[in-house]
Amino acid sequence: MSDFNGKSIIVTGGSLGMGLACARRFAAGGGKVMIVANDKASVDSAVAEIGENAAGFVGDVRRNDDMAAAVQTAASRHGGVDVLACCAGIQRYGTVVDTPEEVWDDVLDINLKGIFLASKFAIPEMRKRGGGAIVAISSVQAYASQAGVAAYTASKGAINALVRAMALDHAGDNITVNAVCPASIDTPMLHWAADLWKGDGTAETTLDAWGRGHPLGRIGKPCEVAELVAFLASEKARFITGADVKIDGGVLSKLGIVIPD
Template sequence: MEQVAGDISGQVVLITGGGTGIGAAVAERFAAEGANVVVVGRRIAPLEEVAGRLGERVHALAADASDAASARSAVSWVIERFGRLDVLVANAGGHGFSPVGETSDEEWASSLNVNLSTAFVMAREALPALLEGGGGAIVVVSSLAGLYAGPSVAGYTVGKHALIGLTRSLARDYSRRGVRVNAVCPGWVRTPMADAEMDEFAAHAAEIPDREAGYAAVTADVPLGRPAERAEIASIVRFLGSRESSYMTGAVLVADGGAHIVDLPTLAFDHAGM
């Protein structure tokens, strides 16, 4: 029987950076709806924790998404185990938290490797499997930093901007062959990485006593007035990975609580109570 549009039961989903944060939440969402999920990352312990917590539909696989041989091996494992691949979620990222003048060659290479090469290499190695199966979806997890620049995050910002270019290039070249490629750009999301940033914020700002105050401060000018929960971003990834988004490719969905619509020059009026 033909699968109902939006039904993801039985689909095979490969998620990079699947051991924590958004990646783990995406794994939970797909598995809850009957998909077979493989979470990939360089450290096996958090992957096994996710797989153990989510049940038999989730499988942990240690692999470096930025290394061609490792990524190819991961895709081969998926094909041998399930016979096909339907969705790739390129979620791995992090690093690159310094301004250009304070970024060494090694730090620059590392930030681009983690934020960009992981998506490029895994997409390249997954494409044959997606094409052989008649098509599928690639969902690239970028960031609001893929559209705007924050302070002292040069490597992260450049890598996340480049992910949008990668998304559009993949969509342009492979959509007619059945592979849709879209990106999501989250703003602040409650993840272990963001928690650590809020803890550091609280440690260095006298007026920020703790993590929650940090989140409140960084989202004070966001129209929704709060950070996202991981499950909220996972629901968008699930949509882009399913047939419900069948006429979308090359799109960039922003999920930032409305932060991108704020007119920065007028914030002073809000802060003055006007």
């Protein structure tokens, strides 16, 4: 693959899960990838795995100075910024009544503010290159919610709205902005959730059960999400902007009310 030859790409949350899969895909396509995450060990591991097409920056997507420095580092190292993939995110459980304020703030800051800050500094660099692409990882829970995930669902609905706003604001800069909305994907975060909710079973049986809840009968793979992110960031998708694209194994096509046999 050579679809990202000569491109400078930033992936926030790029050291684990869907972010790591995106970093791998961009690098495999010839892109020069800056992996941004707040855990040095996982950043170093990701860079070592991907090799010469990857570099790392240890920073917090919630912090203005960190995101400014991450973008500047990528621009200096790779000659500019062409693509920003916003993959940093966390999941926390709770209703608005039992969610502590600090947990609410963490979820909204990482999932939503992180996109705002990364984009704030990446867009001026993209303008210098004559355009670019931003792709944000959202969720099917931007459309339909589980119970007890008030902060997470709020953050994901807000991501889709922010994407639409940025798409309009920066269309004249030749910058496309889109969201990818996965269902259950085989990531460390999903395994954490499965372990949390396994009850008397195991995390593996819980994951299997969640997979059967999708019409395709399984959970998704990070590499499948990465292919969609790469497409939206590529030259093939230059007429797509302001979109939120589901990658959900059909789960949102399925009504909970079932016609009896």
